[in-house]
Amino acid sequence: MSEPSAPVTGLQRAINRAALVIAFAILAAIVFVWWRDRTRSWETPRWDASRFVTLRAPSSAAAERGAWRLAYNPDCSHCRARLAELLRRPRDPAHDPVLGVLLVDVRARPDSIEISSRVDGGVAWDSANVWRERWGHRLYGEVLVFARDGSLERSVGPEADPAAAPR
Amino acid sequence: MHDPDRRPSPLAAGPPWWAWPLLLPGPLLAWHACVESEMERSASALPFAPSAIAWIGVAGFACALVVETLVYGMLWAARGRRLPFASSVLVLLQLSMIDRVALAIGSHVPEAGAARALACVLAGSRATWVGAAPDGVSAALGSLGVLTLARMALWAWVQAEGTGRRWREAASMVALVWAGSHVVQGLVAELARGRSVVS
Numbered sequence: 171m172s173e174p175s176a177p178v179t180g181l182q183r184a185i186n187r188a189a190l191v192i193a194f195a196i197l198a199a200i201v202f203v204w205w206r207d208r209t210r211s212w213e214t215p216r217w218d219a220s221r222f223v224t225l226r227a228p229s230s231a232a233a234e235r236g237a238w239r240l241a242y243n244p245d246c247s248h249c250r251a252r253l254a255e256l257l258r259r260p261r262d263p264a265h266d267p268v269l270g271v272l273l274v275d276v277r278a279r280p281d282s283i284e285i286s287s288r289v290d291g292g293v294a295w296d297s298a299n300v301w302r303e304r305w306g307h308r309l310y311g312e313v314l315v316f317a318r319d320g321s322l323e324r325s326v327g328p329e330a331d332p333a334a335a336p337r
Numbered sequence: 338m339h340d341p342d343r344r345p346s347p348l349a350a351g352p353p354w355w356a357w358p359l360l361l362p363g364p365l366l367a368w369h370a371c372v373e374s375e376m377e378r379s380a381s382a383l384p385f386a387p388s389a390i391a392w393i394g395v396a397g398f399a400c401a402l403v404v405e406t407l408v409y410g411m412l413w414a415a416r417g418r419r420l421p422f423a424s425s426v427l428v429l430l431q432l433s434m435i436d437r438v439a440l441a442i443g444s445h446v447p448e449a450g451a452a453r454a455l456a457c458v459l460a461g462s463r464a465t466w467v468g469a470a471p472d473g474v475s476a477a478l479g480s481l482g483v484l485t486l487a488r489m490a491l492w493a494w495v496q497a498e499g500t501g502r503r504w505r506e507a508a509s510m511v512a513l514v515w516a517g518s519h520v521v522q523g524l525v526a527e528l529a530r531g532r533s534v535v536s
Contacts, residue, residue: 182414183414183417186411189411200525200528203528204524212532241533302531305532306532307532307533308531308532308533309530327468327533327535328468329467329468329535
């Protein structure tokens, strides 16, 4: 244990200064990356099926209604729990939006899809990384609510209820 | 300014050997219970028992306390003073129980009423969140409440005692580091979510 009054040596002082310079450099780098991210122009999400690879076609009713698209990564346990939770909800198949899955951050085309057949909005693979690179979205488990014409009505967070009225 | 007439602080001599087994288990077990309950609540499938993984979380938390003490040690060294390391880490671990109380308040907040307002005053606005912080500003400042201010004040007192400097000087440093680190926390939260919304 060091005494508080023990002198700080020149070497220790130099190490401390170097560490502080590194810390400030990291801080400046974070601020710079944040600033670049915030000032970049992102696309407003719009559902255009031609931009994604369809792995499972949506039901015939999907074209008539809006859709909830779940940002889903197969390696994410929260995504699986979120999908199960969305499938458990009571839904009116005649009126409610269909539920679709958008596979995000998946490099290669999946060989098999372990997603419930009750997903009536189809399963699409974001092969071009549109969700992350063009739309700027990053939270797995979020639900994008698209209108029938493909325009985005709203985004719903991973913990929030997509059926709830928007605030 | 350093006051040469100040009595030497017991912090400077470091904790006696018997203090460690008395002071370590309580906070570590409290944080383990906190991490374990959080994992059981949020994770659907874990490769190991939550208890085992929670100990990894506790180890990470302990490392964070060590790093926090090292940062302050560096800052004081840059000002030509030494912060007693071992005793500071041990006291900081005890002070972390204030954070634990703030988290406990956050998990028992009613939907509305005066108790909810009181929880916000004590534990900050994060007491009322469901899940993650809704935005970067909240991520940065959501924990700011009376309990956080108390922890900062006590941590400043510990540093003032350990370095022989005035409390005001130590408190300025603690406030500056807290503000800087929480601004970074807010920026990182915004980077992590991008244009996704949290709630």
